[in-house]
Amino acid sequence: MHAEPMGTREAVIATRSLTKHYGNVHALVDLTLDVRAGEIFGFLGPNGAGKSTMIRTLLGFLHPTSGSATVLGLDVTTDSVEIRARTGYLPGGIALYDSLSGSDVLSYLNDLQGREAVRRDELCERLQMSPAVLRRRVRDYSRGMRQKIGVIQALQHDPELAILDEPTEGLDPLMQQAFYTLMDDLRAAGRTIFLSSHILSEVERICDQVAIIRSGHLMALQHVDELLARRKRKISLRWRGSAPDLSEVPGLADVVSKGDRIEATLLGEVAGFVRAIASPNLEDLTIEPARLEEAFMEYYAGDDASEEMRG
Amino acid sequence: MNVRLLAQTLRWNRLRLLAVGLAAFGWGALIPTVYVGFSDAFRQMVDSGILPEELLSFGSGNFFSVPGALTLGLEHPLAIAFVGIFAVGATVGAVAGERERGTLEVLLARPISRRELYATLMTAAVLLVGLVVAALLLGQVVGLAFQSLTSEVNLGWMPLVFLNGLLLWSAFAAFGMAASVSFDRHSPALGATMAFVLINYFLEILGSLWRDVQWSQQYSLFHYFQPGEILTGKADPFDFGVLILAVALPVIYALVVFPRRDLAAPS
Numbered sequence: 001m002h003a004e005p006m007g008t009r010e011a012v013i014a015t016r017s018l019t020k021h022y023g024n025v026h027a028l029v030d031l032t033l034d035v036r037a038g039e040i041f042g043f044l045g046p047n048g049a050g051k052s053t054m055i056r057t058l059l060g061f062l063h064p065t066s067g068s069a070t071v072l073g074l075d076v077t078t079d080s081v082e083i084r085a086r087t088g089y090l091p092g093g094i095a096l097y098d099s100l101s102g103s104d105v106l107s108y109l110n111d112l113q114g115r116e117a118v119r120r121d122e123l124c125e126r127l128q129m130s131p132a133v134l135r136r137r138v139r140d141y142s143r144g145m146r147q148k149i150g151v152i153q154a155l156q157h158d159p160e161l162a163i164l165d166e167p168t169e170g171l172d173p174l175m176q177q178a179f180y181t182l183m184d185d186l187r188a189a190g191r192t193i194f195l196s197s198h199i200l201s202e203v204e205r206i207c208d209q210v211a212i213i214r215s216g217h218l219m220a221l222q223h224v225d226e227l228l229a230r231r232k233r234k235i236s237l238r239w240r241g242s243a244p245d246l247s248e249v250p251g252l253a254d255v256v257s258k259g260d261r262i263e264a265t266l267l268g269e270v271a272g273f274v275r276a277i278a279s280p281n282l283e284d285l286t287i288e289p290a291r292l293e294e295a296f297m298e299y300y301a302g303d304d305a306s307e308e309m310r311g
Numbered sequence: 312m313n314v315r316l317l318a319q320t321l322r323w324n325r326l327r328l329l330a331v332g333l334a335a336f337g338w339g340a341l342i343p344t345v346y347v348g349f350s351d352a353f354r355q356m357v358d359s360g361i362l363p364e365e366l367l368s369f370g371s372g373n374f375f376s377v378p379g380a381l382t383l384g385l386e387h388p389l390a391i392a393f394v395g396i397f398a399v400g401a402t403v404g405a406v407a408g409e410r411e412r413g414t415l416e417v418l419l420a421r422p423i424s425r426r427e428l429y430a431t432l433m434t435a436a437v438l439l440v441g442l443v444v445a446a447l448l449l450g451q452v453v454g455l456a457f458q459s460l461t462s463e464v465n466l467g468w469m470p471l472v473f474l475n476g477l478l479l480w481s482a483f484a485a486f487g488m489a490a491s492v493s494f495d496r497h498s499p500a501l502g503a504t505m506a507f508v509l510i511n512y513f514l515e516i517l518g519s520l521w522r523d524v525q526w527s528q529q530y531s532l533f534h535y536f537q538p539g540e541i542l543t544g545k546a547d548p549f550d551f552g553v554l555i556l557a558v559a560l561p562v563i564y565a566l567v568v569f570p571r572r573d574l575a576a577p578s
Binding site: 022052053056059061062063080081082084085087089091092093094095096097099108109111112113114153154 | 313315316319323412413414416417418419420421422423424571573574575576577
């Protein structure tokens with residue numbers, strides 16, 4: 001999928017000990033991360049975790065209390081105008097100019113962007129915003145239509161970096177799929193996407209790397225595959241005859257025997273486990289895939305905020 | 312300054328400008344007619360001692376001379392309301408209103424600095440205010456011509472009257488913009504600006520009606536708007552200096568404060 005390993009690519013977004021306080025509220029604390037060129041980076045956390053604060057700091061809406069951040073090699077405090085010239089931004093819960101038509105909103109915002117809207121037609125087609133719909137005033141749009149206009153205005157000028165805050169909020173499942181495909185294509189075209197979300201299945205589906213943030217603190221920063229590889233998987237197997245001794249199988253825990261069925265959890269490599277249980281007595285084997293949700297819940301264990309997250 | 316943003320801002324205000332401009336023109340044209348119809352009656356009332364002269368004056372204006380009548384027309388609450396629609400209404404909503412609606416997000420996501428945004432919106436406000444003041448004055452000139460009173464004033468001073476009025480209302484517009492960039496919500500910005508305008512107006516009118524507190528007028532920006540003096544060739548550069556300062560201070564404040572503000576997510 002990628003011509004070179006992501007770790008060797010230049011950092012499109014780089015923060016170093018980035019901290020933002022609002023009085024006594026610590027919205028971001030000592031945040032250090034790199035987003036590499038050509039990757040889709042998921043920024044995960046429930047409402048109030050600091051996702052929007054991070055995005056607004058990257059775009060120069062907020063000034064860091066301490067630490068530093070660069071976007072496309074430019075400093076967020078001194079070069080924010082140039083950063084925004086090369087970036088597409090979808091705000092969370094986007095508000096648009098209700099008195100304008102969808103088409104006029106896109107033209108107006110693109111004129112202010114100062115770059116040709118090279119992707120507008122393609123995006124409108126993929127997100128099913130027909131010319132007839134675009135001629136209607138924004139005030140008559142549903143929430144999903146507004147969100148689609150938001151996505152289009154962020155990407156129509158084909159930015160090097162897109163920063164998307166809750167991009168699929170309000171989109172129906174079909175449009176969510178269209179959006180995911182669009183993200184895949186943008187990644188293939190070498191664009192970098194930084195998206196915040198609290199929809200875990202979405203992040204798992206499209207992101208290469210994920211950061212989990214809790215109360216402004218970075219709890220985890222890993223490639224999605226690596227994060228999932230370290231998750232516990234639920235194992236269920238049916239055995240003919242007496243139950244085998246699984247105590248020596250590496251990574252296996254919580255073993256419970258129920259008649260001819262054995263249930264357990266597996267942490268780590270699947271191949272080693274399969275080799276260990278290979279036997280003519282094995283009748284059935286189910287290994288549930290590791291989910292990002294479990295990784296997330298681990299960081300938010302006992303926290304009410306975890307209930308805000310959706311699979 | 313961003314020309315595209317300026318054009319769109321003016322376009323959004325065009326219908327309102329047309330309506331207010333026509334009303335201001337009509338009001339301006341009416342003043343010379345009122346002067347012709349009532350000045351003698353007012354003079355007789357004063358001469359007979361029924362009413363003291365102060366009660367038939369309003370700010371720096373009165374109905375005892377053409378320049379006085381034109382001044383009264385420009386300081387009348389109706390004229391204040393016409394110009395205030397843009398000097399107060401449009402300015403306080405320019406940033407705080409966009410912020411409250413959430414549209415400032417998409418605007419500032421473009422490569423526009425906050426100073427550029429401010430300069431563009433302030434320019435739009437001055438243009439809109441200038442057009443309404445021009446409509447008021449144009450109406451007065453047409454009214455004077457209709458009543459054959461053009462020989463009573465030196466119309467060559469009208470551009471200076473326009474400049475004086477533009478500076479006065481630009482000062483209020485600048486205050487409105489300063490309030491707008493300082494608040495996240497429209498209401499406090501509107502409240503602060505309305506209070507500023509009303510206090511200035513109160514001090515001016517109070518001093519004109521009550522001679523014992525005439526000193527209060529020097530603390531009102533309206534006191535430095537003197538069309539009557541200008542039209543009689545007695546323009547005071549100090550008046551213009553005070554108004555220029557009154558424009559400059561909030562502009563400097565906004566240019567310093569706005570770029571340094573944190574713009575948290577709209578609640």
